[in-house]
Structures are given as structure tokens and as C-alpha cells.
Amino acid sequence: MGTIYDVVVVGLGVMGEATLWGLAEQNLRVLGIEARAPGHCEGSSHGASRIFRRAYWEGEQYISMLNHADQRWRSLQELSATPLIYETGGVFIGPKGSGMVAGSIDTARRALVEHTEWSARQVKISLPVFSVDSNCHAVYEPGAYAIAAQGARSKMLLVATRQGAELLYGDAVVCISKQHKGFRVYTRRGRCVTTNSIVLTAGPWLSDWVPELKARLLPRRVPVCWFEPRKGMASHFNNLNFPVFLYELSNGGLLYGLPSISHKEPGVKIGFHNRQQTSCMLGANSEEVSLLLVKEISESVSGILPGLEMMPAKAKACIYTMSQDESFCIGRVQGYENMFAASACSGHGFKFAPAIGDVLASLVVGETPPVAIDSFGIDRFSSK
Ligand SMILES: Cc1cc2nc3c(=O)[nH]c(=O)nc-3n(C[C@H](O)[C@H](O)[C@H](O)COP(=O)(O)OP(=O)(O)OC[C@H]3O[C@@H](n4cnc5c(N)ncnc54)[C@H](O)[C@@H]3O)c2cc1C
Structure with missing residues (x-):
């Protein structure tokens, strides 16, 4: 008889990797199965950098997860010889009346996140690379940072495998069958493994396994661009001088951006968080972005950051998996005692990954999660 695993984790994007890290620390026999090659570009987790911020306009319900994740990113940093955290600070700018700026201030005040509220004049003095009109205001969060996404993912896997986690790449899970006790997991290449518990972290493919989420999780294609600084402007945009940012435009468009923290990415990475999302057929999309979308983003960027080149390098x-309320789904899968799942995208999940990994690990072993997840239950849509 083959190995009986305590847990099989299906899907090794950042959520699956963080879950392996959390599970391996519990000394469990764990196998992670990933359909594609390590570092592939088809899900949502690839790329060099992600924003971490705590003045969270999306709401105070995220704060305990953010605090836990921050501690875990920092503990991962201590284990790493290369930087995983770039302490850039973060600025969140918008017109007066911007829900994003008001929400950032509200969460920062309630959760005692260190921050400063800035007028348009103060933005111009402190961060003159941003073009702001007099109707704008902003929040500056000194503790916001950029995560070296690829490096952090590799490190989580390394720590997990050193603690005994096993990995299988390039083989998709095609069937999960419930046994008297536990599950059998079948893969496309003909492997069959037995496990007591399952964690599903399959990103945009999650609803293949959790059908009640089919209508609730919608994969969306969304462009991201890299803009190089104009001649003589490079030092203004490096990660020592330029913060991670959100900028709400007067027309409601919300741009996010962060300085380059890797030689693999040319210049400042910028995308729309709430625009340019198109429907997407999984596995059948190219990474190409239409000229129309590039033009729209370029015009917006040149309006707010005139020190960057007009056209992206x-x-x-990429893919956002949008949930109906743009939040996360984490918990036990209905009808199964030992099957758990997490969909944490809607374009803002990466920063939470180590907290979500620890939550899933504690659910698997029947412990109370380290942070409350009541707002993120998988069944919250059906109970409305
Ligand atoms: C352009 C962009 C910018 C972003 N910026 C930020 C940011 O600044 N800050 C932030 O916090 N978040 C950000 N996000 C969101 C964040 O990246 C996502 O929330 C996160 O990556 C989701 O990870 P995941 O592991 O759930 O999904 P995925 O990365 O999609 O991973 C799912 C994995 O499951 C595998 N899989 C699927 N089905 C199977 C199967 N049957 N068998 C085996 N394997 C399977 C897939 O191959 C895939 O590798 C951004 C996202 C994008 C796209």
C-alpha cells in the first residue's frame, strides 16, 4: 500500500504554497500537487512584486489577517538571505469624496495603523513625482511595503520541503473520490494517492471542485503594464524613493502601482484595479493586451506620473478571480468533513497568503484558526 498523506494540497499558487508552509510546521505528511510547472504564468500568483498595505480601504474585517500575514512575511524574511520585503511606504491618493481614500483613513484610524493624512499640497511637497490637483487628498502609510513575490513563494516552498512537504508538478488532479475515511486523489498522469484531508487552492479553477462557487467566482483577464522613467528620472522611481500607491482618478478608475524591485521587471508596474476586466476562458488566453487598453492606461498614467514614459515598456x-463581493472564500467545503478550500483573489489576496495558509492548516488539524474568518465563509452567498 502506498503512502497515506495527512493532507493533499491541490494547486500551488501562493495560497497553496503558504498552506504547505503552515501544514509542514504542524509536522504533517503533506503533498502539494500542481498542474503546471513551477513559476508558471497561467494563474494569478506569478511576477516579481505585490503590494502589502494595512490602511485597508476594503474594510476593518481584514485587519487581523493583515497583522498575522505581516508577522509571517517578516519571519520568512528572517529566514531568507535575499530581501523579500522592500520598505517603500505607501500612498493612497484620490479626489475628495474618494471611497478609497476615506476607507483607508477609516481603517487606519480604527485599527491604529500608523498613517498621515495629506492635503494635495502635502503630496506635492513630499512626493512631487505625483501630479495632483487641488481637489485631491491622500493617506500616507509608512509601514506599507512591496513583497518580492517570486522570492517569497520560493522561500515558503523551501521551508515547507525542508520540513518534509512533498511536491508534484506538471500533473493535474482530475478526480477526488471520497472513501470511508479520507479521499483518493487521481491525477492526469495516472497517479493515485490516499489522503485523510484535502485543501483546494486552485485559484480560478476552484469552482471545478466547489460547484456552489461556480456562479460566485468569475475569472477575469486584466492587463498590467510596466512604465520606465523618463531620462534623468530613474532615481525618483526606484524602490528607495518611490512608494507603492493607489490613485483614484476623478472618473472613478483606481490605479495601483509599485516600483521595480527586480531587474526582471522594467520600471514601475501599474494596472487598473477596477477597470479593463474582461471575461476569460481558462487555459485559452494569451498574455497579449489590446492596443486600446494600453492606450487607456497610458493616458491615465501620464496624467498622474508625468516622469514616466508615455508608453509602457x-x-x-493576468487573471483576477473576482468573487461577487470582491472578498475571499475560505473554509470547509459543504458536505465534506475533511475538505477545505480558499479562493483569495479579487485582485488583492497575495498579501494575505501566509495568514490564509495558517488558517487552512489549523482547520485541517481541527484547531481554532489564528485569526477570525467569519466574514470570509464559503457559504456566505448561499445563506443570503
Ligand atoms: C496583475 C495582478 C496584480 C496583483 N497585485 C496584488 C497586490 O499588489 N497585492 C495583493 O495582495 N494581491 C495582488 N494580486 C492578487 C494575488 O496575486 C492573488 O490573490 C493570488 O495570487 C491568488 O493566488 P492563488 O494561489 O489563489 O491562485 P493561483 O495563483 O491562480 O494558483 C492556483 C494554482 O492552482 C493550480 N491548479 C488549478 N487546478 C488544478 C488541478 N486540478 N490540479 C493541480 N493544480 C491545479 C493552477 O495551475 C495554479 O497554479 C494581484 C493579482 C494580479 C493578477
Whole structure:
């Protein structure tokens, strides 16, 4: 008889990797199965950088997860010889009346996140690379940072495998069958493994396994661009001088951006968080971005950051898995005692990954999660 695993984790994007890290620390026999090659570009987790911020306009319900994740990113940093955290600070700018700026201030005040509220004049003095009109205001969060996404993912896997986690790449899970006790997991290449518990972290493919989420989780293609600084402007945009940012435009468009923290990415990475999302057929999309979308983003960027080149050096399409309320789904899968799942995208999940990994690990072993997840239950849509 083959190995019986305590847990099989299906899907090794950042959520699956963080879950392996959390599970391996519990000394469990764990196998992670990933359909594609390590570092592939088809899900949502690839790329060099992600924003971490705590003045969270999306709401105070995220704060305990953010605090836990921050501690875990920092503990991962201590284990790493290369930087995983770039302490850039973060600025969140918008017109007066911007829900994003008001929400950032509200959460920062309630959760005692260190921050400063800035007038348009103060933005111009402190961060003159941003073009702001007099109707704008902003929040500056000194503790916001950029995560070296690829490096952090590799490190989580390394720590997990050193603690005994096993990995299987390039083989998709095609069937999960419930046994008297536990599950059998079958893969496309003909492997069959037995496990007591399952964690599903399959990103945009999650609803293949959790059908009640089918209508609730919608994969969307969304472009992201890299803009190089104009001649003589490079030092203004490096990660020592330029913060991670959100900028709400007067027309409601919300741009996010962060300085380059890797030689693999040319210049400042910028995308729309709430625009340019198109429907997407999984596995059948190219990374190409239409000229129309590139033009729209370029015009917006030149309006707010005139020190960047007009046209991006690079543009590519990625995937957001949007939930109905743009939040996360984490918990036990209905009808199964030992099957758990997490969909944490809607374009803002990466920063939470180590907290979500620890939550899933504690659910698997029947412990109370380290942070409350009541707002993120998988069944919250059906109970409305
Ligand atoms: C352009 C962009 C910018 C972003 N910026 C930020 C940011 O600044 N800050 C932030 O916090 N978040 C950000 N996000 C969101 C964040 O990246 C996502 O929330 C996160 O990556 C989701 O990870 P995941 O592991 O759930 O999904 P995925 O990365 O999609 O991973 C799912 C994995 O499951 C595998 N899989 C699927 N089905 C199977 C199967 N049957 N068998 C085996 N494997 C399977 C897939 O191959 C894939 O590798 C951004 C996202 C994008 C796209």
C-alpha cells in the first residue's frame, strides 16, 4: 500500500504554497500537487512584486489577517538571505469624496495603523513625482511595503520541503473520490494517492471542485503594464524613493502601482484595479493586451506620473478571480468533513497568503484558526 498523506494540497499558487508552509510546521505528511510547472504564468500568483498595505480601504474585517500575514512575511524574511520585503511606504491618493481614500483613513484610524493624512499640497511637497490637483487628498502609510513575490513563494516552498512537504508538478488532479475515511486523489498522469484531508487552492479553477462557487467566482483577464522613467528620472522611481500607491482618478478608475524591485521587471508596474476586466476562458488566453487598453492606461498614467514614459515598456494580461463581493472564500467545503478550500483573489489576496495558509492548516488539524474568518465563509452567498 502506498503512502497515506495527512493532507493533499491541490494547486500551488501562493495560497497553496503558504498552506504547505503552515501544514509542514504542524509536522504533517503533506503533498502539494500542481498542474503546471513551477513559476508558471497561467494563474494569478506569478511576477516579481505585490503590494502589502494595512490602511485597508476594503474594510476593518481584514485587519487581523493583515497583522498575522505581516508577522509571517517578516519571519520568512528572517529566514531568507535575499530581501523579500522592500520598505517603500505607501500612498493612497484620490479626489475628495474618494471611497478609497476615506476607507483607508477609516481603517487606519480604527485599527491604529500608523498613517498621515495629506492635503494635495502635502503630496506635492513630499512626493512631487505625483501630479495632483487641488481637489485631491491622500493617506500616507509608512509601514506599507512591496513583497518580492517570486522570492517569497520560493522561500515558503523551501521551508515547507525542508520540513518534509512533498511536491508534484506538471500533473493535474482530475478526480477526488471520497472513501470511508479520507479521499483518493487521481491525477492526469495516472497517479493515485490516499489522503485523510484535502485543501483546494486552485485559484480560478476552484469552482471545478466547489460547484456552489461556480456562479460566485468569475475569472477575469486584466492587463498590467510596466512604465520606465523618463531620462534623468530613474532615481525618483526606484524602490528607495518611490512608494507603492493607489490613485483614484476623478472618473472613478483606481490605479495601483509599485516600483521595480527586480531587474526582471522594467520600471514601475501599474494596472487598473477596477477597470479593463474582461471575461476569460481558462487555459485559452494569451498574455497579449489590446492596443486600446494600453492606450487607456497610458493616458491615465501620464496624467498622474508625468516622469514616466508615455508608453509602457511591457504589457501583459493576468487573471483576477473576482468573487461577487470582491472578498475571499475560505473554509470547509459543504458536505465534506475533511475538505477545505480558499479562493483569495479579487485582485488583492497575495498579501494575505501566509495568514490564509495558517488558517487552512489549523482547520485541517481541527484547531481554532489564528485569526477570525467569519466574514470570509464559503457559504456566505448561499445563506443570503
Ligand atoms: C496583475 C495582478 C496584480 C496583483 N497585485 C496584488 C497586490 O499588489 N497585492 C495583493 O495582495 N494581491 C495582488 N494580486 C492578487 C494575488 O496575486 C492573488 O490573490 C493570488 O495570487 C491568488 O493566488 P492563488 O494561489 O489563489 O491562485 P493561483 O495563483 O491562480 O494558483 C492556483 C494554482 O492552482 C493550480 N491548479 C488549478 N487546478 C488544478 C488541478 N486540478 N490540479 C493541480 N493544480 C491545479 C493552477 O495551475 C495554479 O497554479 C494581484 C493579482 C494580479 C493578477
